[in-house]
Amino acid sequence: MSALSCRAAACRLFGAMMAALLFGACARVDPGPEAVPESSYLFVWAGDKDQQQSDFLAVIDARPSSPDYGRVVATLPVGARGTMSHHTEYEYPADDLLFMNGWLSGETFVADLRDPRTPKLAARFKDLGGFSYPHSFARLPDGHVLATFQGRDGRYGAPGGLVEIDAEGGFVRAASAQAPEIPDGQVWPYSLALTRSGERAIVAFSEMGMPPFEEFTRTNHVQVWNTRDLSLVASVALPAQDGGEFHLDPAEPRVLEDGSVYVGTFSCGLYRIDGVDGASPTARFVHAFPGGTTLHNACMVPVVVGRYWVQVVPEINGLIVLDTRDPAAPLEVARLTLDDRYPMPHWIAADRKSSRLVLTGMDESWVLVLRIDMKTGQLTVEEGFRDAEAAFPGVDFARALWPHGESGAAIVHGAVFGG
Secondary structure (H helix, E strand, C coil): CCHHHHHHHHHHHHHHHHHHHHHHHHHHHCCCHHHCCCCCEEEEEEEECCCCCCCEEEEEECCCCCCCCCCEEEEEECCCCCCCEEEECCCCCCCCEEEEEECCCCEEEEEECCCCCCCEEEEEECCECCEEEEEEEEECCCCCEEEEEEEECCEEEEEEEEEEECCCCCEEEEEECCECCECHHHCCEEEEEECCCCCEEEEEECCCCCCCCCCCCCCCEEEEEECCCCEEEEEEECCCECCECCCCCEEEEEECCCCCEEEEECCCEEEEEECCCCCCCEEEEEEECCCCCCHHHCCCCEEEECCEEEEEEHHHCEEEEEECCCCCCCEEEEEEECCCCCCCEEEEEECCCCCEEEEEECCECEEEEEEECCCCCCEEECCCCECCCCCCCEEECCCCCECCECCCCEEEEEEEEEC
């Protein structure tokens, strides 16, 4: 072969190699929707129903392709019973240390989920910084947790405060939520959300209450905090609106896709909080959901998925989806009504790796997985997520046997995807 022929062959070989490399690189950059992984596990915080055995965290296999899909593969008893298993973190933590609130006991448990099938109890705590009865949790940029507390000095009762906690449950600092414009008896820090920068916290005020949950102090305030020094920026009163008491009992703040902030109320109002990065934030009413007139039809936990606000609405025994592309005028685009097998929907959280949502009922034993169509906002029940040989979707916690033993039926509350 001549030198010229050799050079030509070498060029052809080199070209073929480069084409293969470029093709492979392109394939890796754009894997397509089928290649996006879904979270492997679903973590559900549950209470022993008859309060005779320990409350526990259940680990459910959440891989649709797994033969164990929908099966409880591990449990973590926390060594305490009758705690009233309540809120977990709303989002799965990057450090795999999940905070879980036992409301009646005033105690928080931290689960180590680095090995999901062998969960461990990493820490537990009650009062911190002089405050009592922790309720909700949000992650700061440095991995610390900012928590709302509804009591102080070992007792349940306003005025409460905010406490910064390290990832292992250790006290960092605290501040009272008292403000001159709010009567002390209405200072009930309930839930919170952080802006994208993490430099502002929006805190909603509502009394969580204690059994038998009959009388509550009504509130209508939201606070904005500077998280850098844990200082109060402003207290914002939600304005009343014709047609209902939508401004009462602010419950759940969330940050939208464009950075706007909404706060939903137990009275089924939805408010936009403007100017949270400034010194004088304001609130304006943007939407009302059905219900909100009694404890049993109060609007519960929402979740933001893309441009959608997904609201749990017990009045319709289901959920309502708003398109928030115009945050000043959200538009209802979908509803999902559940059948009677799934009463009192309450808690919802998103799988940030997929289009899935987890839904649980208040003081109930069912767990459902839903899917949201990111183009339309339509919701559907994930039919394949169910107990073995069950006739209906969902995982039932009304059972006798668990990985940790025969402790009987459990009721569920907070739940998050992870792993």
